[in-house]
Amino acid sequence: MRLVLSLGFALALAVPVTALAATGDARAPKDVHWSFEGPFGHYDRAELQRGFQVYKEVCSACHSLGRVAFHDLITPSEDPSSGIGFSEAQAKAIAASYKLPADPNEKGETVDASGNPLTRPGILADHFPSPFPNEEAARTANSGALPPDLSLIVKAREGGPQYVYSIVTGFHEKPPAGFKVLANKYFNPYFATWNIGMPPPLSDGQVNYSDGTKNSVDQEAHDVVTFLSWASEPKMEERKRVGFGVMAFLILLSVLLFLTYRRVWHGEH
Amino acid sequence: MSGQSTYEPKTAFTRWLDSRLPILRLTNDTMTTFPTPRNLNAWYSFGAILTFCLGVQIVTGIVLAMHFVPNAGLAFDSVENGIMRDVNYGWLMRYMHATGASMFFLAVYIHMFRGLYYGSYKAPREVLWILGVLIYLLMMATAFFGYVLPWGQMSFWAATVITSLFSSIDQILPHVGTAITYWLWGDFAVGDATLNRFFSLHYLLPFVIAAVVGLHIWALHVPGNNNPLGIDVKGPQDTLPFHPYYTVKDAFFLSLFVILFAGLLFFAPNLFNNPDNYTPANPLVTPPDIVPEWYLLPYYAMLRSVPQKLIGVLVLAAAILTLFFIPWLDSSKVRSCRFRPVMRLVFWVFAADCLMLGYLGAQTADATRTIMGAEVPLVWFARGGTLFYFAFFWILMPVLGRIEATRPLPDSIARPVLGRGAPLAAPAE
Numbered sequence: 001m002r003l004v005l006s007l008g009f010a011l012a013l014a015v016p017v018t019a020l021a022a023t024g025d026a027r028a029p030k031d032v033h034w035s036f037e038g039p040f041g042h043y044d045r046a047e048l049q050r051g052f053q054v055y056k057e058v059c060s061a062c063h064s065l066g067r068v069a070f071h072d073l074i075t076p077s078e079d080p081s082s083g084i085g086f087s088e089a090q091a092k093a094i095a096a097s098y099k100l101p102a103d104p105n106e107k108g109e110t111v112d113a114s115g116n117p118l119t120r121p122g123i124l125a126d127h128f129p130s131p132f133p134n135e136e137a138a139r140t141a142n143s144g145a146l147p148p149d150l151s152l153i154v155k156a157r158e159g160g161p162q163y164v165y166s167i168v169t170g171f172h173e174k175p176p177a178g179f180k181v182l183a184n185k186y187f188n189p190y191f192a193t194w195n196i197g198m199p200p201p202l203s204d205g206q207v208n209y210s211d212g213t214k215n216s217v218d219q220e221a222h223d224v225v226t227f228l229s230w231a232s233e234p235k236m237e238e239r240k241r242v243g244f245g246v247m248a249f250l251i252l253l254s255v256l257l258f259l260t261y262r263r264v265w266h267g268e269h
Numbered sequence: 270m271s272g273q274s275t276y277e278p279k280t281a282f283t284r285w286l287d288s289r290l291p292i293l294r295l296t297n298d299t300m301t302t303f304p305t306p307r308n309l310n311a312w313y314s315f316g317a318i319l320t321f322c323l324g325v326q327i328v329t330g331i332v333l334a335m336h337f338v339p340n341a342g343l344a345f346d347s348v349e350n351g352i353m354r355d356v357n358y359g360w361l362m363r364y365m366h367a368t369g370a371s372m373f374f375l376a377v378y379i380h381m382f383r384g385l386y387y388g389s390y391k392a393p394r395e396v397l398w399i400l401g402v403l404i405y406l407l408m409m410a411t412a413f414f415g416y417v418l419p420w421g422q423m424s425f426w427a428a429t430v431i432t433s434l435f436s437s438i439d440q441i442l443p444h445v446g447t448a449i450t451y452w453l454w455g456d457f458a459v460g461d462a463t464l465n466r467f468f469s470l471h472y473l474l475p476f477v478i479a480a481v482v483g484l485h486i487w488a489l490h491v492p493g494n495n496n497p498l499g500i501d502v503k504g505p506q507d508t509l510p511f512h513p514y515y516t517v518k519d520a521f522f523l524s525l526f527v528i529l530f531a532g533l534l535f536f537a538p539n540l541f542n543n544p545d546n547y548t549p550a551n552p553l554v555t556p557p558d559i560v561p562e563w564y565l566l567p568y569y570a571m572l573r574s575v576p577q578k579l580i581g582v583l584v585l586a587a588a589i590l591t592l593f594f595i596p597w598l599d600s601s602k603v604r605s606c607r608f609r610p611v612m613r614l615v616f617w618v619f620a621a622d623c624l625m626l627g628y629l630g631a632q633t634a635d636a637t638r639t640i641m642g643a644e645v646p647l648v649w650f651a652r653g654g655t656l657f658y659f660a661f662f663w664i665l666m667p668v669l670g671r672i673e674a675t676r677p678l679p680d681s682i683a684r685p686v687l688g689r690g691a692p693l694a695a696p697a698e
Contacts, residue, residue, distance in 0.1 A: 039536045067350050148548075152349060155539060156547035192557075232547075235353070235360045242361065243535025250528045257521040264517045268307065268509060 027189040029162035030169070032222065036229060039244075042237050043230050045075065045085035050209055051227025052084055054220050057207050059150065062142060062198075064130035067151035068231050070095035071124040081237035084230060088124070095122035100129050143184035145197025154225070154232040161225045166190040168221040171200035275302050299490055304508035305515050306496035308682050313494065314522035315380040321523055322373040323482065327475050329366040330415075333359075337418065339468035341461040344420035345549040364538040370412055371541045372530045374564035377405060385595075386616055388604030389495040395596035397488040400481055402592045407478045409565065409589075414471035416562060420464060421546030426559045428467070429459045434572075437579040458552065499605025500678055507682035558633055566630030567623050571658070573634055574651035584655065591662050598662050600670030608676040612669050619661045626654045 035044040052073070055065065073091045075083035086094070102120040104110050111117055122129070130149075132138035139146050148156075157163045170190040181187045185195035202217045202224075209215055213223075230236075276294040278284040287294055336356050338347035352359035381401070384390055390398035417428040432453050438446030455462030493502060502508055509515070533540060541563055545556045561569050568585050575581035591598075606613040629651045636647045 067346075067354065069354075072354070152547045156544050158544050160544075239360060239364075239535055239538070243531065246531050246535065247528065250524060250531055254521065254524040254528065257517065257524050261517045261521045264513050268514065 026192045026194075027166075027170075029159040029166040029190060032162050032165050032225075034161055034226060034229070036226070036236060039240060042081065042240070043084075043226065046211060047223050047226045048084035048230055049086070050207075050211070050213060051223035051225070051230075053209070054202075054207055054224035055150070055227055058201055058220075059224065060128070060131060062131060062138070062147040064132075064147075064149045065128040065151050065231060066130060066149050067127065068234075069125060069127045070122060072234060074124075081241065082234070084227070091124060095124055095126060098122040098126070098129055100126055142197060145184075147198070150228055150231065152232050154229045156232075161229050163190070164228060165221050165225045167196070167198075168201060168225065169217055274298050299486070299511075300516075301510065301512045303490065303511040304493065304502070304505065305511045306494050306502055306507060306682055307509045307514075308496050308498060309494060309515065309518075310497055311522050312379065312383040313496075314519045314526075315376050315383065316489075317519035318376045318523050318526050319373070319380060320482065321527075322369060322376055323475065323478060325369045326366060326373060327479070329362045329369065330472070330475065332362045333366055334472060337468070339418070339465050341420060341464050341550070344418065344464060348419045349547075364534050366415075367542065368530065368534040368538060370415065371562070371564065372526075372533070373408065374412070376526070377408060378564070381405065382620060384495075385619075386606045386613075387495055387497055388499050388599065388601070388606070390596045391499075391599060391601075391604050392596070393492040394488075394495060397485060397492070398596055399593055400485040400488055404478055404481050404485060405592070406589065407474055407481065411471060411474040411478065412562065412564070414467040414474070417464065417467045418471060419546060420550045422548045422550055422554070422556050423543045423546040423559070425459060425550035425552065426556055427561060428463060430559055431561075432459065432463075434578075434582045434585075437582045440579045460552075495604060496682060497605060497607060498679060498682055499603060499608070500682065503681045503683075506684075560631055563627065563631070566628075567626035567658075568630070570626040570630035570651045571655045573630075574648055574655050588655075588658060591659070595662065595666070598666040600667050601673065601675070602670070603675045603678065608678055609669075609673055610676065611673045612665075615661065615665050615669065619657070622654050622657045622661070626651065626658070629654065 035041060035047065055063075070091050073084050073086045073094065074088050075085045076088075098121070099119040100122050102118040105118060109118065130138075132141065135146060154160050154164055159166075167188060167190050170188045171186060173187065173189060175181055175187040175194070179187070179194065182195045185197060186199055187194060188196040188198075202220045204217055205215050206217075207215055207220060213219060274294055274297075276287075276291075276297040278287045278293070283293055286292070333352060336347060336352050336359060338344055338351075348363065352363050356362075384398065384401070413427070413431060417424045432450055435449045435453065436446040438449065440446075451457060453463075454460070455466055496502075543560065560566070568588060571588055572581045572585045575584055601609060601612070603609055606616055629647055632647055634648070637644045638647060639645070
């Protein structure tokens with residue numbers, strides 16, 4: 001019986017792992033590195049602002065960012081680890097550049113003289129408005145596909161920032177012979193099924209960075225994924241900072257408890 | 270062990286209180302002078318660690334409930350906008366609660382395997398063990414209800430899959446299973462009514478757990494602790510007062526446990542989280558792979574190893590209910606695996622079997638592995654693992670206790686004897 005059990009044990013541990021790459025199986029994401037990786041990582045504020053520019057000028061044409069408020073962009077002088085490095089005045093100006101649906105005016109009207117719904121400029125308390133009034137409008141404008149909200153996209157995908165980066169930069173490859181790219185779809189081997197509804201979003205020189213950073217597709221993608229990672233986990237820096245304090249306290253506590261334990265148990269072992 | 274109180278009220282007030290509500294006597298007898306075997310090792314600290322885990326879950330849970338909205342249209346937003354972004358330190362409460370659930374199960378599994386290894390379920394501790402299994406069952410129910418609350422994709426579909434297990438009763442009693450499922454849902458589909466009642470039950474059950482933990486500790490204090498040697502305490506030379514010896518020892522190991530807890534909480538809070546649960550629940554889109562949380566994966570592998578749904582559900586139920594019978598399934602006169610060489614080996618195979626089932630539970634239902642050139646469906650490993658799980662309890666435990674040649678037991682905890690060169694009674698540390 002011992003032999004049988006040992007064999008079973010050996011078999012249980014020796015399950016070999018092989019990966020099969022069939023047509024339509026998403027390719028493993030690219031290996032990209034980030035400023036916010038690891039326990040010491042934090043967001044690069046300049047990159048966050050460039051990434052925000054990419055979101056605003058490119059992604060926001062189709063994708064909402066509904067869980068992020070304009071005040072979230074502010075980095076107050078007393079808390080440099082929140083926001084993306086904008087002052088309150090800058091965030092107010094960004095908010096005001098968006099038009100949001102307004103409440104009825106004092107006469108009770110909801111539309112203006114030409115029948116368009118009343119709008120008002122955004123304020124700091126507002127969240128980023130959606131580019132489409134509803135899901136059906138979004139699908140109609142995108143050949144039936146629904147562009148997902150980007151507020152949590154980095155946490156909502158297996159592979160996180162690497163996956164999102166790979167999707168955004170994963171176009172421009174020829175599909176393998178025999179693979180059929182469907183109508184209104186684009187070939188992207190990092191996407192499950194390889195048929196993605198999103199057209200290639202970025203191109204070299206698509207945005208003009210004011211800080212002189214090279215505007216290549218890779219740089220734009222890296223910047224916007226950094227921004228979206230912040231949007232998914234805006235409290236990451238606060239979390240790590242608190243974590244280091246807690247760990248230092250716990251390690252000191254453990255050392256003291258160990259010494260107390262040795263002292264109390266002395267001679268009783 | 271217990272029964273004799275050594276408490277002497279020293280002041281007029283404590284004498285007055287002691288004759289009216291002897292609460293200081295109770296605290297003294299159970300937490301201060303309680304005679305505890307002097308050879309308990311680190312694995313015995315998990316009782317204290319679990320009490321801590323329950324406390325963390327209740328405190329963080331109460332704060333989260335102040336900000337959570339149990340409404341199918343608002344629940345996800347109340348977690349992802351409210352708690353995670355707008356509430357001060359809401360992210361801390363939420364990640365502590367989510368990581369805490371995993372740490373709670375990690376601790377309870379170590380606690381249970383420790384009990385299995387040292388035979389802590391054997392007479393006179395059967396009721397203690399049964400109460401423990403009851404706590405484990407309540408924990409699974411609470412964790413399941415809690416997992417549904419953020420109302421992400423995995424929340425919604427886990428609720429659908431698990432509650433639909435009851436519909437398998439239709440196969441023997443037509444319509445009854447479906448009727449039970451609708452009754453559980455409070456609707457004809459998982460929806461607002463389901464979310465509301467799960468929230469209510471998720472808030473209720475931890476307090477039921479706390480009550481059963483009280484009984485569990487009471488049932489511990491009547492026979493006293495088992496110990497790594499598995500032999501009875503013979504007299505005062507075998508024990509130490511609980512305080513300060515075990516208060517400080519438990520505190521030290523708890524502190525190490527909290528370092529691991531904090532490491533995950535602050536530096537890998539989403540390690541155990543399925544990415545799909547960051548997408549709001551959508552009844553029209555089924556995720557490609559619905560997987561439960563890691564602590565339920567072995568049972569999920571057992572459920573899926575049976576092609577027939579009702580029998581799969583019965584296997585799942587039997588796997589959990591079996592735990593209640595362990596005190597009577599093990600026929601050995603010797604408690605601790607230290608003196609049971611065959612059982613010790615079988616124990617580790619069983620532990621590996623549970624890990625393998627956990628791994629298989631996380632794979633897709635049709636996954637295969639190429640072994641020696643042949644493509645083998647993983648479900649065959651799950652079937653083998655499930656059979657071994659039951660064979661361990663229902664065949665090996667009763668049979669081994671009768672035929673196994675055990676090693677000689679030491680005379681006492683304080684003065685263990687060594688037999689035939691085996692490392693029998695290592696000191697407590």
